[in-house]
Amino acid sequence: MSALIEFDNLHYTFPGSRMPALRGATLRIEAGQRIVLLGRNGAGKSTLLLHANGILRPAAGQVRLNGKPLEYTRRGLLMVRRQVGVVFQNPDDQLFSASVRQDISFGPLNLGLSIDEVRHRVAAAADLCGVGDLLDRPTHALSGGQKTRVALAGVLAMGPDILLVDEATSGLDPWMRRQVFAIFNRLVERGATVVLATHDLDAAQHWADTVVVMHEGRVAVAAPAAKVFTDPDLRAQVGPEIER
Numbered sequence: 038m039s040a041l042i043e044f045d046n047l048h049y050t051f052p053g054s055r056m057p058a059l060r061g062a063t064l065r066i067e068a069g070q071r072i073v074l075l076g077r078n079g080a081g082k083s084t085l086l087l088h089a090n091g092i093l094r095p096a097a098g099q100v101r102l103n104g105k106p107l108e109y110t111r112r113g114l115l116m117v118r119r120q121v122g123v124v125f126q127n128p129d130d131q132l133f134s135a136s137v138r139q140d141i142s143f144g145p146l147n148l149g150l151s152i153d154e155v156r157h158r159v160a161a162a163a164d165l166c167g168v169g170d171l172l173d174r175p176t177h178a179l180s181g182g183q184k185t186r187v188a189l190a191g192v193l194a195m196g197p198d199i200l201l202v203d204e205a206t207s208g209l210d211p212w213m214r215r216q217v218f219a220i221f222n223r224l225v226e227r228g229a230t231v232v233l234a235t236h237d238l239d240a241a242q243h244w245a246d247t248v249v250v251m252h253e254g255r256v257a258v259a260a261p262a263a264k265v266f267t268d269p270d271l272r273a274q275v276g277p278e279i280e281r
């Protein structure tokens with residue numbers, strides 16, 4: 038059976054950079070997984086996630102969604118973004134509308150849904166993320182944690198099968214962090230996959246079922262979380278990436 042999403046030997050170098058950010062990154066992700074993506078600063082985690090919904094296009098290699106190669110056309114990318122949601126590291130890269138309501142509505146409107154359906158999705162996603170009372174606020178006047186939750190609501194309103202979250206949970210207070218992880222769990226129970234790129238080893242040990250470690254633009258390890266932290270061979274292989 039084909040994977041939900043597959044990164045096959047991806048190579049990518051940012052324009053103007055001499056160092057490749059991805060050097061043959063390969064990873065297979067199935068439905069219903071809780072994945073934590075670890076790796077030192079600059080290992081390539083964000084770059085890999087930006088390939089998942091076609092924001093970046095690999096110089097070589099292929100991204101496949103349900104076995105089909107991504108199509109980098111307007112139509113192809115819209116289809117991908119319906120299924121693959123990314124919450125960026127910096128929510129300011131994601132929020133660009135005048136109000137929170139407009140921002141969360143943007144994705145579902147782009148899907149061509151009816152106004153009623155969009156309203157329903159926006160209200161449900163805002164409620165889930167605890168930003169229902171912020172809907173009429175300008176996005177620039179929010180705190181960092183509020184911006185993160187609005188960005189998450191905007192992605193959830195699209196109803197993704199796979200949610201990729203780039204180090205966005207670190208700025209949340211402990212209460213909100215628990216809420217956000219509860220949202221991730223609900224998505225997974227529904228059959229979606231959540232991938233969290235983070236330096237949060239607690240999330241890797243206590244939340245993830247699968248831990249993926251990137252090193253210098255490649256996936257060095259992809260294994261059950263319990264194994265990564267206990268198997269001496271894997272531990273040695275992962276080395277400083279997971280040492281506290």
Ligand SMILES: Nc1ncnc2c1ncn2[C@@H]1O[C@H](COP(=O)(O)OP(=O)(O)OP(=O)(O)O)[C@@H](O)[C@H]1O
Binds near residue numbers: 057058076
């Ligand atoms: N916009 C960019 N332009 C040029 N180089 C970039 C850009 N973004 C990232 N890079 C480079 O690509 C490599 C991979 O970076 P990436 O952001 O994917 O790492 P990361 O694992 O997400 O790191 P971090 O843990 O610091 O977020 C690094 O060498 C980085 O300097």
